[in-house]
Amino acid sequence: MSVTAAKGFTAAGIAAGIKENGNPDLALVVNEGPRRAAAGVFTANRVKAAPVVWSEQVLKGGEVSAVVLNSGGANACTGPRGFQDTHATAERVAEVLGHSAAEVAVASTGLIGTLLPMDKLLPGVGRAAAELSAHGGEKAAIAIKTTDTVHKTAVVTGGTAGTAGADGGAAWTVGGMAKGAGMLAPGLATMLVVLTTDADVPAAELDAALRAATRTTFDRVDSDGAMSTNDTVLLLASGASGVRPEPAEFAEAVRAVCDDLGRQLVADAEGASKEIKVEVVNAAGEDDAVEVGRSIARNNLLKCAIHGEDPNWGRVLAAIGTTSAAFEPDRLNVAINGVWVCKNGSFGEDRDLVDMRYRQVHIVADLAAGEAGAVVWTNDLTADYVHENSAYSS
């Protein structure tokens, strides 16, 4: 599972002492080749953490031989000293592994605005390298957790129909790990994601597949409307399977892994008691559908209502009404958990028919304006979310 499900990768996760509580906090993922093609997608936030600035440069070369990730500190808003620390981390990884630092991506997550304890992080790199293993994916996934209650991994196998590999198993594999539980919003979420594949895919095709996948998965997870400074999604290809898949099939596998991991982020969102699927249908275009979906997903009043198991469709309409999407107010329809509580912009079926007892909530917003659609995932707003985020840095 995780980043070592695909052949040609080793990984490790250790406690370097960055977190004061002694939990694992440093992960290393190494591409053992034969290829080292890579692609990356990063936060759209204009205030970018030092490791994001560094890794964006690394990815421009299209090759990554190793990724070092730490939890326990975001290294964001830390000035020139923070960037020097990221650089030194990459150099240490390069030195230990015998690679070039220009092929070492760095990712960090945790509190913004504090320097990393480099006296603990740098020795940790050597210890992590000593533990690198083709079975280390789970430990790496555990080491990047912050407020996550569980670690997140996913795997999809491809090419099993007729083109099975020499070992009789999957011809090629895409696997990955993710962390993220708060500050989840488009562009991307506070998420660190590393995907690996043993398919033989050049960097440009990896890039196209990754951008297409994140656009409809991680970019449509909107837990709390807050965009992070550190979001990083990387895709590394070792080519170790010797198989070059059909581009469409490969892209679908990447999308499926991203979708799986994105759903796990929603399921583990800070303090959430509901997972809300906001489905917009019959929109004039996909952009309209996404705009409406996000507006609904970000409406604090609606998110509170869902928490209270109140099918308050009026708040859905109020959220739709703030968008620039094409629609006529008196043609809007809304279903909550299968009951069309709003028809033609007014009350529809009896709201008492809506069963809100379960963790999964499905809201359908019918714009009656076209044939496009989109799904955005979000969570309810809870007192636990407030508690967790008012105490995080204290």
Next chain:
Amino acid sequence: MSVTAAKGFTAAGIAAGIKENGNPDLALVVNEGPRRAAAGVFTANRVKAAPVVWSEQVLKGGEVSAVVLNSGGANACTGPRGFQDTHATAERVAEVLGHSAAEVAVASTGLIGTLLPMDKLLPGVGRAAAELSAHGGEKAAIAIKTTDTVHKTAVVTGGTAGTAGADGGAAWTVGGMAKGAGMLAPGLATMLVVLTTDADVPAAELDAALRAATRTTFDRVDSDGAMSTNDTVLLLASGASGVRPEPAEFAEAVRAVCDDLGRQLVADAEGASKEIKVEVVNAAGEDDAVEVGRSIARNNLLKCAIHGEDPNWGRVLAAIGTTSAAFEPDRLNVAINGVWVCKNGSFGEDRDLVDMRYRQVHIVADLAAGEAGAVVWTNDLTADYVHENSAYSS
């Protein structure tokens, strides 16, 4: 005080039985003349409640002789029947007062998506008319409350320097009442506001003064980022003082009353424990300053941190970074309660110096990009907000 502070107005507030708990829920404000000029500003939400659609038409005529307001039901998303109910309410007021329904504005607030109990509302109109009084302003302000814990009124007097009226008092007065405690966000908030003045001001000048005032007051109150379907701000002029003030002086009085009422809305926001003044300085333009101010004011993670008395400036930078405003990340500065915790995009003065114990919190975001600025008011995000809004319609 309230809407009867200015000469030429009567008002009443009664319990018509719209609210099941028997609290006051119907208010009537009557302009006794001699003039009946009026202006109005309404929600920017495209899903508009029936009374908003009605009152927008009324205001196009530039004259309003009476305003009828109810709490206990928003009459929003109620279809053609809801609009008929608003129309019938205006007709009843016109009949009782001997005016034309085309000069009767209607405003409603409460739960979206349910019809009003017209069998209680219509008889209530007659009872309210029987109680109209030049001292009825407070009762009217009380009758429009929903989750408000206190009623809100404000008065400013003008023209006292040299042009005092015949009774030796203020030459002219602007007074008003407001309700609103949740769904407070630009465009406007879930607010109903009625302002009255005895100044002799034509409709076009009232309109200009009201739009200028709301743009920098109610439009910059962003309690929870949720825009209502019912927002209505009306300004009625009786001309009873016989004084026609200087336009600039009159506009400033209207702005001052709006600012006072807007501050009262923030102070009474649902579940809030902090009033947060977000001040953006050194922006390239006012639009940039407002965009940045709103982004900070809407960041749930920051609002939770403020609730926890945590001067988490990293979340301020993360919010600024999502905007399109002109700035360089490494030139941003942030002060919280007077301590410059962020300098040049990195950590500045010791965050432990920030005293967060008090209800008032002042965040200054220095964009170092120009000379413009703006202030946006918001609140913290609390477990009480979640509780109040998850239980509201149940």
